[in-house]
Amino acid sequence: MTPTRADEPHPDVQAFLELYNALDTPSFDEISAQEARRMFAEMQVSDEPAIDLESVEDRTIDGPHGDLPIRIYDPGTDGEDRPLLLFFHGGGWVIGSIDTHDATCRKLAAESGYPVVSVDYGLAPEHPFPEGLEDCYAALEWAAAAADELGADPERIAVAGDSAGGNLAAGLSLFVRDHGGPEIAYQLLIYPSTGDATETAAYEKNGEGYMLTAAEMEWFRDHRFEREIDQGNVYAMPQLAHDLSELPPTTVLTAGFDPLRDDGANLVERLEDDGVPVEYHHYDDVIHGFFGMISEPVDLDRAHEAHEAAVTDLKAALE
8 A cells, every 4th residue: 555645735734844944943853852842842832722621630640660640631521431532642752742732632532522631651762662652551551440530431442642652552552462451442543653664665755844854753763762672572663563463443644745654554554454444544735743733823624634534433433
């Protein structure tokens, strides 16, 4: 399966790229992890939430490496056994937070009617693989145990994430299949990194000029792995697994001008070959990160379309 890209990015995306390039900000691979986090937060975090919900609560739960912050979004829908969405933010395992992805989680909660739990897992290089994944597993265990309190059904927990968060969601689903744990009913993987993207045409064609660059992807990988052997771990790169059967039904979203485009499409093909039900949505005229571009100053119709498709898939599978 080889998804295409449009002749040029959507005009709104092109306008954003021109604005971003005019700022002349350093790329992440030119600065420290701490400075990259600060810069990314400045670009992503809004002073005012784009969507008001019934309840948004910050908590701290026990994690395997200390306190683990989470944020619980409750849209206030009726019912005591709603599906629950466990969300892992993107950012190359190095940057990003529950704050940078607040708008995304608010929109997913509002449009699905499900409570969403966003997880502030430990970031590399301070917390190299597998620590972030271990935090995600701890959050899954907590969500299943706390489902009654959250008005949710512990047997209808879906995992979701964008980019590195999609990698963590996929790695978690694979780990639970192999080792047991609370049941995962669905996985929503938004332009996930799950294989060796460097071997794909999209990595070559889209690795410069479209927000996420090949150099930054290498920088993220170098920070994530403390030991070279971990780069071959199937829970770090799920497509390395010989068998992907018996994983949860899955939605995968990809973007035409994303260096991870073909990696996502390859995952879809692997899942389908191994008998996993898959819904695939490809947006050929947008870039990596577009799913979060849902409010001013960057408000893309294509991003809202992608949210609608994702929520439609979740509802079809979980209700």
